[in-house]
Amino acid sequence: MKIKFKKLRENAVIPTKATAGSAGLDIYACVDGEILIDPGEIVKIPTGIASQPDTNDIAMFVYPRSGLSSNHGVTLVNCVGVIDADYRGEWQIPLINHGREPFKVTNGMRIAQLIPMQVIPTETEETDSLDDTDRGTGGFGSSGN
Numbered sequence: 520m521k522i523k524f525k526k527l528r529e530n531a532v533i534p535t536k537a538t539a540g541s542a543g544l545d546i547y548a549c550v551d552g553e554i555l556i557d558p559g560e561i562v563k564i565p566t567g568i569a570s571q572p573d574t575n576d577i578a579m580f581v582y583p584r585s586g587l588s589s590n591h592g593v594t595l596v597n598c599v600g601v602i603d604a605d606y607r608g609e610w611q612i613p614l615i616n617h618g619r620e621p622f623k624v625t626n627g628m629r630i631a632q633l634i635p636m637q638v639i640p641t642e643t644e645e646t647d648s649l650d651d652t653d654r655g656t657g658g659f660g661s662s663g664n
Contacts, residue, residue, distance in 0.1 A: 522579070522635060523571045527609050530626055531567025534633050543582060543632030546612060554624040556616040561596050564630055566610040575604045578638045581612065581631050592618030595631060604638075 524533045530551075534544035548554075549567030556562045570579065581600035587593040596613040612631045616622045624630065 520577060520635065521573045522577075523573070525569045525571075526567060527569055528565075528567035532627055533568065537629075543634045545584075545629040546581065546610070546631040546633055548612075548624050548626060548628045548630045550624060550626050552626075556593065556614060556622045556624065558592075558616050558619055558621065561613060561615045562624075563611040563613050564624055566612060568610055569607050570602065570610070571607065572604050572635065576638050576640065577604050577635050578602065579604075579633055579635050581610075581633055584629060584632055587630070591620075591622050592616060593622050600631075 526533070528549050531549040532547035534546050536544050546566055548564050550565060554562055554564065572579070579602040581595065581602065583594040583598075593614055593616050596615045600612070602610060614624070614630060
């Protein structure tokens with residue numbers, strides 16, 4: 520599988536792997552100057568890139584970087600973002616600062632990571648009944664502790 524990336528701005532950085540064994544590709548901020556994220560604040564960070572995978576059965580999942588989360592309390596607002604195969608606009612990474620101090624985002628900073636995954640084509644069907652199971656309609660915790 521190959522993903523083509525288009526730089527929308529000159530200072531954009533194409534996602535890269537930090538090491539040969541890295542699961543994800545680092546996603547970089549593309550900002551003029553710096554962006555300050557105050558505690559509790561949500562900011563969409565531009566990346567300056569757009570993408571096109573070579574097949575439509577791929578989705579690009581965006582995950583937080585563990586270092587930003589554990590060291591600064593900065594993570595993705597939606598925990599995991601999804602970039603669909605047919606989206607051609609600029610990637611924006613929504614970060615939230617759960618820390619106690621303002622956090623500074625600068626150009627070229629690694630702000631998230633990309634893990635592409637194959638998506639299973641899905642059909643839906645409305646029905647009036649579903650098969651019974653041992654769990655049934657038990658909610659949270661109903662399968663045991």
